[in-house]
Amino acid sequence: MANISAKLLLSIVSNIIIIPLFLSAIVVEIIDIINNPNSIYQNIWGIFRYFSYDGSIISVIISIIMLIKNCKALKIPEDDEYFRDKALSHFIYMISLVSACNALIILLISLILLFIPISSTEWKNEYKPNYRTMIICGIIPIIIIIRFLAFDKGKRDLKLYEKFVGVLSISIYTGIMISLSGANVFTSFDKKEGDGKIPYPFFDFYHRHLFFCLAFILSIIIFGCASGIFLEYLHNLIEYIGKPREVEKKEEEKQLVKDNQRLFAESTTQAY
Numbered sequence: 001m002a003n004i005s006a007k008l009l010l011s012i013v014s015n016i017i018i019i020p021l022f023l024s025a026i027v028v029e030i031i032d033i034i035n036n037p038n039s040i041y042q043n044i045w046g047i048f049r050y051f052s053y054d055g056s057i058i059s060v061i062i063s064i065i066m067l068i069k070n071c072k073a074l075k076i077p078e079d080d081e082y083f084r085d086k087a088l089s090h091f092i093y094m095i096s097l098v099s100a101c102n103a104l105i106i107l108l109i110s111l112i113l114l115f116i117p118i119s120s121t122e123w124k125n126e127y128k129p130n131y132r133t134m135i136i137c138g139i140i141p142i143i144i145i146i147r148f149l150a151f152d153k154g155k156r157d158l159k160l161y162e163k164f165v166g167v168l169s170i171s172i173y174t175g176i177m178i179s180l181s182g183a184n185v186f187t188s189f190d191k192k193e194g195d196g197k198i199p200y201p202f203f204d205f206y207h208r209h210l211f212f213c214l215a216f217i218l219s220i221i222i223f224g225c226a227s228g229i230f231l232e233y234l235h236n237l238i239e240y241i242g243k244p245r246e247v248e249k250k251e252e253e254k255q256l257v258k259d260n261q262r263l264f265a266e267s268t269t270q271a272y
Contacts, residue, residue, distance in 0.1 A: 014144075051105070052110065069089075108220070110133070181204070181205055
């Protein structure tokens with residue numbers, strides 16, 4: 001198993017790759033919208049109706065935060081694990097899990113729209129694989145998931161409610177889309193012109209069966225809940241498989257030393 005510094009470097013490299021990839025896809029998308037009035041996004045602000053972009057924006061912000069924190073942690077001597085653990089805090093692990101769950105949901109929605117016959121032919125033609133969709137709906141989500149599973153440091157034991165952080169983004173997005181659709185801000189999924197196009201067919205309550213819409217929305221929310229549990233379990237499993245028993249014993253000894261350092265630091269702070 002790669003040591004901590006190697007894993008940090010790999011995490012830094014993955015974050016450095018994600019950020020320019022996303023920016024390049026956004027630039028290409030904006031140029032296409034300007035040159036193509038019949039784009040499914042209709043205007044620059046139209047891209048924010050789609051979770052693939054909203055979730056990717058959240059993930060890029062998380063990548064920037066992680067990049068800064070990882071670079072700071074890399075400067076700390078490797079044997080000084082107590083302070084390195086503070087640099088790679090529980091918060092960083094949690095937002096990385098959020099990013100990975102968003103990536104998994106984006107992959108799911110993309111697969112649904114590409115392979116299940118719920119979309120109009122014209123919409124599928126616009127959504128067919130190209131540079132933008134390959135980057136936003138494929139390459140970036142895969143890199144994010146690999147980063148979380150392989151590079152994020154250490155085994156974590158999350159509380160049950162913490163494993164559900166992955167559903168926050170899609171739940172907020174779904175609530176906003178349902179409200180806008182219910183208020184007739186959006187008119188139809190198949191609308192070709194204007195600003196009233198519904199981003200996904202399962203939000204088109206007025207032109208599709210209500211049961212179909214609710215079933216898909218509920219399925220995605222459940223998938224979001226399950227993704228956090230699944231990714232955290234898989235991450236810990238990879239960590240366990242990758243470490244021989246001798247390494248685990250050494251880590252247990254280091255953990256004991258680290259706990260003593262923490263208790264000493266806390267007692268010193270209280271003394272002052």
